[in-house]
Amino acid sequence: MAETLADSPPPRFAHDSEAELARILDFYQVAWRYEPDVFPISWNADGTVVESFAPDFYLPEVDLYLELTTLKQSLVRKKNRKLRYLRQLYPEVRVKLFYARDFKALMVKYGRLDFLADVQTMNGSGPIEDGDDRLGGED
Amino acid sequence: MNPVTTDAAVAAIHADVEEVLLTEAQVRERVVELGVQLTADYADRDPVLVSVLKGSIIFLADLVRAMPIPLSVDLMEVSSYGDATETSGQVRILKDLSGSIKGRHVLVVEDIIDTGLTLNYLLHLLRDRKPASLRVCCLLDKPARRLADIEIDYRGFTIPDRFVIGYGLDYAERYRNLPYIGVLKPSVYATGGGPQG
Numbered sequence: 001m002a003e004t005l006a007d008s009p010p011p012r013f014a015h016d017s018e019a020e021l022a023r024i025l026d027f028y029q030v031a032w033r034y035e036p037d038v039f040p041i042s043w044n045a046d047g048t049v050v051e052s053f054a055p056d057f058y059l060p061e062v063d064l065y066l067e068l069t070t071l072k073q074s075l076v077r078k079k080n081r082k083l084r085y086l087r088q089l090y091p092e093v094r095v096k097l098f099y100a101r102d103f104k105a106l107m108v109k110y111g112r113l114d115f116l117a118d119v120q121t122m123n124g125s126g127p128i129e130d131g132d133d134r135l136g137g138e139d
Numbered sequence: 140m141n142p143v144t145t146d147a148a149v150a151a152i153h154a155d156v157e158e159v160l161l162t163e164a165q166v167r168e169r170v171v172e173l174g175v176q177l178t179a180d181y182a183d184r185d186p187v188l189v190s191v192l193k194g195s196i197i198f199l200a201d202l203v204r205a206m207p208i209p210l211s212v213d214l215m216e217v218s219s220y221g222d223a224t225e226t227s228g229q230v231r232i233l234k235d236l237s238g239s240i241k242g243r244h245v246l247v248v249e250d251i252i253d254t255g256l257t258l259n260y261l262l263h264l265l266r267d268r269k270p271a272s273l274r275v276c277c278l279l280d281k282p283a284r285r286l287a288d289i290e291i292d293y294r295g296f297t298i299p300d301r302f303v304i305g306y307g308l309d310y311a312e313r314y315r316n317l318p319y320i321g322v323l324k325p326s327v328y329a330t331g332g333g334p335q336g
Contacts, residue, residue, distance in 0.1 A: 027220045028230050028256035029263075030287065062288045101300075102284050108302060108328045109253070110221030111311070 011035075017068055017103055018056055020115060024106070025059070033058045037065075039093070041085040053082040055095055065095040068103065076100075152314065156304070156321035161296060163318040166278075166306055169295045170198070173276065174205020177246070177293065184244040184272075185209050191261065192216040192234065194250040197307035197315070198278045202248060213237055217257060230260050245270040250307050251279040252289055259287035279303065279320070302328065 004026050011034040013019040018034075025032045036058045040049040055065035069079045076099065083097055107116040190199040192214055203212060216234035245265060252258055258275070265273055276293035283300035302325075304310050305317030310328060314321075 024220050024256070025286075027228060028260050030256060030259065059286065062286070064286070066286070098284070105284065105300070105302065106254070110219065112221060113328070 014056075015068065016115075020112070021057065021066075021068060021098075021103075021106075024110070025057075031060050033060065039086055039090055041082060041089060051082075051085075053086050063094055065093060066098060067095060068098045069100070152317065155314070155324050155327050156317070157324040158322045159319050160298060160301065160303060160322055161320040166295075166318075166320060167201070170201045170278070171205045173293055173295060174202055177202070177276065178206045178208050181206070181210065181244065181246070182208050185211075186244040186246050187238075187240055187270075188212050188246050188248050189236065189240070189265070190214055190248045191257070193315070194307045194309065195248055198250050199248050202276070211238075213240075215261065217261065219257070230257070232264075240265065240268050240270045242269065242271050244272045245274070246293075247273070247275045249275065249277040251281060251303070252277045252291065253281045253284060255285050255287035255289040258289055262289070278306070279308075 011022075013022070013034070022032060022034070035054045035056060038052045038054045040052045042049070042051040044050050055067045057066040057068075058064070059066065067079060067083065069076050079097060083095065086093065086095060104116060107113055188199065188203060188210060190196065190212070193216070199212065203210065213236045214234065215232065215236055218228075218231045218233055220230075247258070247261065247265070249258060252275075262273065262275070274292040275289065277291055278295035280291055280294050280297045281300060281303075282297065298320075301322045302310070303320050304314035304323045305319050305321045307315050308320070309315045310323050314323070
């Protein structure tokens with residue numbers, strides 16, 4: 001079943017940017033679920049799952065998973081690698097990675113640069129500028 | 140009127156443009172091509188062209204003049220997430236259509252489709268009003284951050300993931316009057332401002 005932030009209790013988001021995206025989806029009445037599925041992506045010799053990937057959002061109306069990665073470059077590389085495995089193992093699954101630059105563009109579009117600054121301050125990082133490699137991209 | 144002040148004002152609006160993505164001539168030529176195609180497809184359909192304020196008005200104005208067939212025009216305006224005074228709000232219709240679209244052939248004319256969230260909401264709304272057909276024509280398709288499945292029937296240009304202004308597109312209500320599609324310098328929005336329409 002799809003969620004909204006009006007649900008009680010609302011999901012516990014791992015990051016403020018995820019909560020902000022949920023608010024945007026709610027605003028435009030787009031159904032979403034938070035981390036509804038976990039995809040195993042590597043196993044050890046006896047078949048035990050050793051690594052999995054749980055995309056942040058699932059948008060059921062468009063059958064699309066969405067993963068936000070907004071700050072540390074090390075996490076971007078890790079998520080890019082996981083995403084690569086996911087696409088190899090589950091080619092039927094549609095998943096989109098939202099990089100820092102994508103999230104920033106959304107905040108610019110909606111005039112929410114103050115929110116962007118707050119998020120970066122809370123995470124102890126400096127402001128993200130164009131050209132900053134924290135903005136993401138394929139590794 | 141002081142000519143020095145006028146020159147400075149004209150220079151200022153162009154100075155915030157990092158790069159011209161599509162020239163005035165390129166836009167004009169493509170709009171005419173779209174008009175020719177739409178004229179053929181809608182010649183005997185008496186379509187209603189529905190545009191969303193405010194960004195689409197310049198595209199709409201040029202497009203209808205490239206469609207010498209019987210048609211009508213209607214306008215809508217919806218609130219943007221960036222305009223919401225409380226973050227728990229929902230999109231609202233600020234201006235609804237003036238007439239009924241039941242049984243009419245409706246063509247939604249959009250300036251740009253980015254996430255597709257606004258258009259997705261509008262298409263659901265318009266579909267519920269039982270038009271005979273419902274199609275989408277956009278000048279600019281920016282698919283990089285698409286969050287909604289939007290079927291685009293007529294497309295002017297597919298553009299890269301840049302913040303574009305001009306030809307109706309704004310940043311903080313500015314630059315709509317540029318005759319071309321330009322890329323806004325990041326230094327302009329790094330200092331804050333309002334939403335793109």
